[in-house]
Amino acid sequence: MEKWRIEEDRCKGCELCVEFCPKDCLRMSDGLNRIGYHTAELIKPDECTACALCAQMCPEIAIRIYRKVKVKSA
Amino acid sequence: MPEVQAEQTECVFDRPRALDSRPHHYCPGCSHGIFHRLIGEMIDEFNLFDTTIGIVPVGCSVLAYDYFDTDVLQASHGRAPAVATGIKRTLPDRFVFTYQGDGDLASIGMSETVHVAARGEKITIFFVNNGIYGMTGGQMAPTTLEGQKSTTSPAGRDVQHTGQPIDMCELLSSLSGVAYLARVPLTSPKHLNTARKYMRKAVRAQIEGLGFSMIEALCACPVQWGIDPKQALKHIDNEVVKVYPPGEYVDKVSGNGGKAK
Amino acid sequence: MPELRLVKGNEAICYGALHGGCDAFFGYPITPQNEVPEIMSWLMPKYGRFFLQAESELASINMIYGAAGVGKRTMSSSSSPGISLMMEGLSYIAGAELPCVLINVQRGGPGLGNIAPSQSDYFQAVKGGGHGDYNNIVLAPWNAQELYDHPRIAFDLADKYRVPIIVLTDAVLGSMLEPAQIPEEPPPIEVPPKPWAACGRGGRAHRNVINSLYLEPEVLSDHNDKLQAVYRTITENEKRWDTRLVDNAEFLVVAYGICSRIGFSAAKLARERGLKVGLFRPVTLWPFPSEALNEIMQRVSGALVFELSGGQMVEDVRLAAPGRPVEFFGKMGGVVPSPEQLCNEIFKAAEHCNAGSSSRTNRMCV
Numbered sequence: 001m002e003k004w005r006i007e008e009d010r011c012k013g014c015e016l017c018v019e020f021c022p023k024d025c026l027r028m029s030d031g032l033n034r035i036g037y038h039t040a041e042l043i044k045p046d047e048c049t050a051c052a053l054c055a056q057m058c059p060e061i062a063i064r065i066y067r068k069v070k071v072k073s074a
Numbered sequence: 075m076p077e078v079q080a081e082q083t084e085c086v087f088d089r090p091r092a093l094d095s096r097p098h099h100y101c102p103g104c105s106h107g108i109f110h111r112l113i114g115e116m117i118d119e120f121n122l123f124d125t126t127i128g129i130v131p132v133g134c135s136v137l138a139y140d141y142f143d144t145d146v147l148q149a150s151h152g153r154a155p156a157v158a159t160g161i162k163r164t165l166p167d168r169f170v171f172t173y174q175g176d177g178d179l180a181s182i183g184m185s186e187t188v189h190v191a192a193r194g195e196k197i198t199i200f201f202v203n204n205g206i207y208g209m210t211g212g213q214m215a216p217t218t219l220e221g222q223k224s225t226t227s228p229a230g231r232d233v234q235h236t237g238q239p240i241d242m243c244e245l246l247s248s249l250s251g252v253a254y255l256a257r258v259p260l261t262s263p264k265h266l267n268t269a270r271k272y273m274r275k276a277v278r279a280q281i282e283g284l285g286f287s288m289i290e291a292l293c294a295c296p297v298q299w300g301i302d303p304k305q306a307l308k309h310i311d312n313e314v315v316k317v318y319p320p321g322e323y324v325d326k327v328s329g330n331g332g333k334a335k
Numbered sequence: 336m337p338e339l340r341l342v343k344g345n346e347a348i349c350y351g352a353l354h355g356g357c358d359a360f361f362g363y364p365i366t367p368q369n370e371v372p373e374i375m376s377w378l379m380p381k382y383g384r385f386f387l388q389a390e391s392e393l394a395s396i397n398m399i400y401g402a403a404g405v406g407k408r409t410m411s412s413s414s415s416p417g418i419s420l421m422m423e424g425l426s427y428i429a430g431a432e433l434p435c436v437l438i439n440v441q442r443g444g445p446g447l448g449n450i451a452p453s454q455s456d457y458f459q460a461v462k463g464g465g466h467g468d469y470n471n472i473v474l475a476p477w478n479a480q481e482l483y484d485h486p487r488i489a490f491d492l493a494d495k496y497r498v499p500i501i502v503l504t505d506a507v508l509g510s511m512l513e514p515a516q517i518p519e520e521p522p523p524i525e526v527p528p529k530p531w532a533a534c535g536r537g538g539r540a541h542r543n544v545i546n547s548l549y550l551e552p553e554v555l556s557d558h559n560d561k562l563q564a565v566y567r568t569i570t571e572n573e574k575r576w577d578t579r580l581v582d583n584a585e586f587l588v589v590a591y592g593i594c595s596r597i598g599f600s601a602a603k604l605a606r607e608r609g610l611k612v613g614l615f616r617p618v619t620l621w622p623f624p625s626e627a628l629n630e631i632m633q634r635v636s637g638a639l640v641f642e643l644s645g646g647q648m649v650e651d652v653r654l655a656a657p658g659r660p661v662e663f664f665g666k667m668g669g670v671v672p673s674p675e676q677l678c679n680e681i682f683k684a685a686e687h688c689n690a691g692s693s694s695r696t697n698r699m700c701v
Contacts, residue, residue: 012102014296019304053263057266059105059108060097063087129401145542145543146533146544148548150424153393153400157397158401159389160397164401189390
């Protein structure tokens with residue numbers, strides 16, 4: 001299940017998300033986005049706990065976090 | 075019929091409704107984006123979307139009227155608190171905030187800042203203190219640290235020549251019109267949680283009619299400081315907080331800053 | 336018919352504003368208009384409106400910007416040096432297309448000057464004291480009745496065109512005690528809807544932004560074209576003037592405000608002494624009633640422009656009537672000539688004009 005999604009073209013390569021991920025799940029890409037920055041990418045999706053600390057520190061609000069939630073249905 | 079537990083995927087972190095989706099023009103690692111988002115979170119949490127009127131300054135955030143999806147007025151340099159007064163006094167039921175940098179609030183607008191606090195205007199100021207003039211290319215600000223290099227203090231700020239940096243929380247805390255005053259560095263998720271607690275109280279100071287409130291955020295300006303975003307946050311945690319101690323300076327709001335009901 | 340009341344000029348301004356629907360007054364003390372904030376401080380709350388003494392004129396004009404930006408009828412009052420402080424704010428108000436009313440009770444300048452009367456802020460009010468290509472309507476009352484009427488109608492004009500309005504008066508008119516017809520209670524008024532106001536979305540489908548910043552040159556150019564179109568419409572529709580004794584006039588006095596009162600007396604005096612003098616009194620200094628003035632200038636031998644300044648409106652008189660002889664007489668610093676003195680100047684000026692030796696300089700010859 002996808003837990004982490006980035007809007008690549010908003011990323012300005014500040015690397016704060018990489019810095020603050022407690023599990024070192026992120027790194028900066030080799031390629032560049034449309035505005036010329038290396039962007040953040042998730043390299044360890046299985047270790048990601050969707051804690052959203054990366055998204056908290058992103059000044060561009062480029063990262064969305066998803067979790068599985070239980071819903072009751074009759 | 076037995077209850078069935080199903081699982082679905084939910085987005086648990088997204089842009090607040092109060093913010094426009096337009097990409098920001100700010101530099102990489104600039105704290106404006108984070109502070110904008112926190113304000114957006116407050117507007118959403120307290121259900122203020124339809125009653126918020128924001129006032130944006132002159133400075134890097136002059137274009138913030140593109141980023142807040144509430145009604146917004148753009149004010150001349152330093153005068154946002156006066157503009158806010160004209161609004162709040164004629165529309166007292168609105169949530170009125172200003173968003174100002176250190177030049178806007180502590181230099182050209184110092185008089186307006188002091189007087190809204192003195193009058194106890196029921197507005198909320200979100201103050202971005204990054205100790206430098208960003209938009210105009212990195213000149214010294216009233217809050218620039220001693221020894222800090224800027225384009226108008228190329229040898230480092232000489233306090234014999236320019237005076238000491240101004241501690242706005244200390245300055246304003248002597249005024250009885252102030253209901254809530256706090257300072258927080260925007261340097262880690264833990265500090266952002268503290269920021270949220272403080273910001274909730276600042277919002278409540280206004281909506282409960284207690285008086286003037288201000289949140290001073292210690293922010294990064296990596297480009298004009300000449301260091302990368304990660305180093306910039308460390309600089310705040312190591313050096314800036316020594317000059318501008320974080321904490322709550324005035325607190326006439328009850329409670330501990332828990333989430334709005 | 337509303338009863339006749341004896342009022343001070345500055346007092347009449349307050350009632351005019353109240354009856355014109357002023358929601359909020361923000362101002363700062365400065366002589367010779369202190370009666371305005373003093374009276375507003377109790378008059379406004381009495382009728383459920385808002386008053387605040389701001390910390391400076393700089394703050395006042397920005398409070399005006401805020402209140403106007405959220406759709407309120409709002410006004411400030413000051414005098415020359417304080418009006419100078421408001422000029423940046425006025426430019427922002429014009430650029431953001433906001434309505435407001437500003438009273439200038441002119442005093443001696445430049446700099447701190449004195450508290451005596453002057454008309455030396457004509458350029459500032461009419462040609463623009465603030466930066467940028469903007470105009471604002473300028474109304475020039477000449478008695479207590481107009482000091483009541485002009486602020487009252489100014490709010491309608493401001494809302495109609497979304498422009499600032501300056502009511503330009505002076506220390507004499509502000510202090511004069513005169514009868515004026517002022518209703519006991521504020522009459523009912525109609526305020527137009529303001530869908531553009533940034534008063535809080537309240538369920539609106541889109542946000543409203545009050546702003547004067549347009550970074551793209553093409554966009555700012557379009558915005559300025561739009562403002563200029565409004566100013567052209569105002570120029571076509573809002574010129575006001577008053578004439579006395581012009582039907583058979585041989586010579587003209589052109590003056591506004593207190594000078595037009597003295598000019599009227601001097602014209603009557605001149606007639607007793609054999610010269611048929613008339614008075615042309617612009618009531619809107621912007622838009623300047625050029626056509627009406629020029630029409631009369633064609634059939635008189637010349638005009639004497641009389642101002643309490645070094646010669647400011649005289650430039651617009653010359654522009655309005657090119658080629659016609661125009662003389663200037665003025666005093667600065669608060670020295671106010673008597674009708675007798677002005678009458679003597681009229682005769683001198685008429686002589687110059689008839690002899691074809693009309694002075695081409697703008698500045699006064701002492």
